[in-house]
Amino acid sequence: MDSLPSELVSFLQALRPLFRAEVFVHFGYLMAGILMGEAKYGTVRASVFAGADYWPQRLSDLFCRHKLSHQALMAMLTALALHYLYPGGLPVRLFWIADATHAEKPYGRQIASVGLFHRTKRVVGQARHLQGHCYVFAAHLYQYATTRGRRWASVLVGALLYVKGRSIPTLVAVLAKHLRLPAGVRHVWLGDRGILSRPLLRGLATVGHFTVGRVRCNQVVYFPAAAGPSPVRRGRPRLYGEACRVDQLRRRYGCRLRQHTLALRVRGRERLVRVWETAVLLRGVWPGRALPARLLIVTVPGLKLQPWYLLTTDLDLVPADVVRAYDGRYQIEVNFDEVKELGLGHYQGRSGQGVRRWPLFLCAAQLLLKLIATGVLTVKLPTLNWPWYDREDTVGQVRRRLIDLCRPRISRPKESEANVENSVWLRSFCSLFSP
Numbered sequence: 144m145d146s147l148p149s150e151l152v153s154f155l156q157a158l159r160p161l162f163r164a165e166v167f168v169h170f171g172y173l174m175a176g177i178l179m180g181e182a183k184y185g186t187v188r189a190s191v192f193a194g195a196d197y198w199p200q201r202l203s204d205l206f207c208r209h210k211l212s213h214q215a216l217m218a219m220l221t222a223l224a225l226h227y228l229y230p231g232g233l234p235v236r237l238f239w240i241a242d243a244t245h246a247e248k249p250y251g252r253q254i255a256s257v258g259l260f261h262r263t264k265r266v267v268g269q270a271r272h273l274q275g276h277c278y279v280f281a282a283h284l285y286q287y288a289t290t291r292g293r294r295w296a297s298v299l300v301g302a303l304l305y306v307k308g309r310s311i312p313t314l315v316a317v318l319a320k321h322l323r324l325p326a327g328v329r330h331v332w333l334g335d336r337g338i339l340s341r342p343l344l345r346g347l348a349t350v351g352h353f354t355v356g357r358v359r360c361n362q363v364v365y366f367p368a369a370a371g372p373s374p375v376r377r378g379r380p381r382l383y384g385e386a387c388r389v390d391q392l393r394r395r396y397g398c399r400l401r402q403h404t405l406a407l408r409v410r411g412r413e414r415l416v417r418v419w420e421t422a423v424l425l426r427g428v429w430p431g432r433a434l435p436a437r438l439l440i441v442t443v444p445g446l447k448l449q450p451w452y453l454l455t456t457d458l459d460l461v462p463a464d465v466v467r468a469y470d471g472r473y474q475i476e477v478n479f480d481e482v483k484e485l486g487l488g489h490y491q492g493r494s495g496q497g498v499r500r501w502p503l504f505l506c507a508a509q510l511l512l513k514l515i516a517t518g519v520l521t522v523k524l525p526t527l528n529w530p531w532y533d534r535e536d537t538v539g540q541v542r543r544r545l546i547d548l549c550r551p552r553i554s555r556p557k558e559s560e561a562n563v564e565n566s567v568w569l570r571s572f573c574s575l576f577s578p
Contacts, residue, residue, distance in 0.1 A: 150520045154511055157223055161215055169205045170504075172197075177508040179546055183486035206497030216503050217301035218323040220510055221283070224298050225325070227519050228285050236329045236460070238284040238468050239322075240297055240475040241315040241338060243305060244487070245277040278487070278502050279303045279314045281322060282475045284333065284468070287517040295471030296517050298510045299478050302502035304495075312338055316346025324352075331355055331457055333472040341428050344456065348434070353457035355469055360390040360452060364423040364438055366399070382433050383424055389438060389452045393419060400440070405463045407470060409443055417442050420462045425454075441466055481538045482509050512538045512545075524548055 155174065159167050176182030176189025186206070190199040225233065282297040301322055303314050315338060324330050330352045334343065339356030347354055366384040387395055400419040407416040419440040424433040439462055441451035455465050479487075482505050490501040514520040516536050524544040526535055534540060 150522055151511070154223065154520075158216075158219060158507070161211060161219060163209070166205065166209045166211075169201050169209075173202060173205060173504060174508060177485055177504065178512070178542065179549060180542070184489055185491060203492070203497075206492055206500050207494045211500065213499065213503060214321045214323075217281075217318075217321050217506075220503075220506055221300045221322045221324065224283050224300055224510060224514075227514055228283075233325060233328050236331060236457075237324070238331050238333060238471070239319075239324075240282045240284050240333045240472055241279065241318065242282075242335065242472075242475045242479075243277045243279045243311050243338070244479060277305045279305050279311055279318065280475065280478070280482075280502070280506075281315070281318045282478055284471050284474060287519065295474050296513065297471070297474035297478055298513045299482060299506040300510065302506060304499050304502075310340075310342060312340045312343035313346060315343055316349070319347060319350055319352055329353060329457065329459075331455075331460065331468065333469060335472065339454065341425075344425070344428050344434060348428075348456070353455070353460075355453065355455040355457065355460070355465055357469065358389060358438075358452050358454050360388070360449075362389050362452065362454075363387070363426075364389060364392075364436075365426055365433070366396070367422070367424060383426060389440070390450075392421070392438070393440065396421075403462055405466065407443075407466060409446065409448075414443055414445070416466065417444060418462055418466060422458075437462075437465075439465055478509065478513075481513070482506070484539060485509060509538065512541050516541045 155171065158170070162170055172189050172192050173182060173186060175192045176186065179192075181191055182189040186202050187199045189202055190197055225237075279302065280299055281301040282299050284295060284297045286293045287296055301318055303318055303321075305311055305314055315332070315334070319330075319332065332343075332347055332352055332354050334354065334356040336357040336359050339354065339358060343356075344354055363386055365386050368381045368384045385396070392400065400421050403418040403420065405416055405418060406413050408414075409416070421438055423436055423438045425436050426433060428434040434456065435458060436454055436456050437458055437460075439451075439453040439455070441453060442448075451466075451469075453465060453469055460468075482502070485505050485508055487502060487505055490498065492498060492501070511520075515522050515524075516538050518536070524541065525547050527540065527544060527547065532540070535544070
């Protein structure tokens, strides 16, 4: 126990209240298997960290039989992420990212081990079986210091299984409720143009959250109605003014746009970016009233890139911060690569509950590895010193360094300096979860 890093102990012990005492032992073996790579191609392989009298079926019971609140686990992961990232107190505004692993298409790839889901209610004209499954993930976006300045990074804190019946934007709003985000802070969700829609805006506004996302070029927005006395007319008062597509705003209403210039990292180096912004109204989100928003048009002079059309419902957010925050939205794509490397598509269970729990366990492992990789958690790990790869601060490399630390002594060369701690570290890690 003395050789076990205290940061790793405190992180895992914080999840103990969610499990019964005997179940937490199995969870510890599973987390060890995920971190060491044994559970990637079969969760039962995590039993190698247990004793000879351990029954591997208990790992399957962790997915199918034992009770575990998915909402409580996601809320705990969110609380842990905020605790480690902001020890001095929460900032005024927190950014969150939502995205799906695959496109919402009938021919989309299925999740491993889930062939067909059955409809609970017969719908005329629709098939009895559902296809096109994916996971909808939520991640927290933050900045960390590097030798080249501050960079964006994100950690996964929750996931839901998507099947036909409820749309992905609706699931994002449900995720926002499951995370149990702290009050008194402005929460801003970042989404791509495939997710930003009226159901998403409506669902997030219900819980008091804001949205920043990219809209399509044919999105129609409205200007506020002209102020002053209006002619006498019957019916309801006029709420909307002129309507225009976002790709025609610069040509038709250039006088209403305010221009800004900022520096943004594009294609590997800092470039000057031009931003035009204006206040608009959105129609159809709420019945009988408009939703105020701000529209931004982003262009990069000198590059043949299509303009970005960004929309935000947080009217107090500075346009430069809107552009920089959306630029960090791509970090969730990096998280997808990391969690797939941990074994997202390799779960071979047959129960729907196990399919829903597997990404949550991977979120816990990815959160721990990402905090170590970005320097938030300081854990002493050996350096690999590969001549063909000089980075030691990626999630994959941190995981390999952790495996190198826990490798049994018999597989190391005799003159290695890590012989003293490697096997002791692994035995101490597993003894943490022993009854």
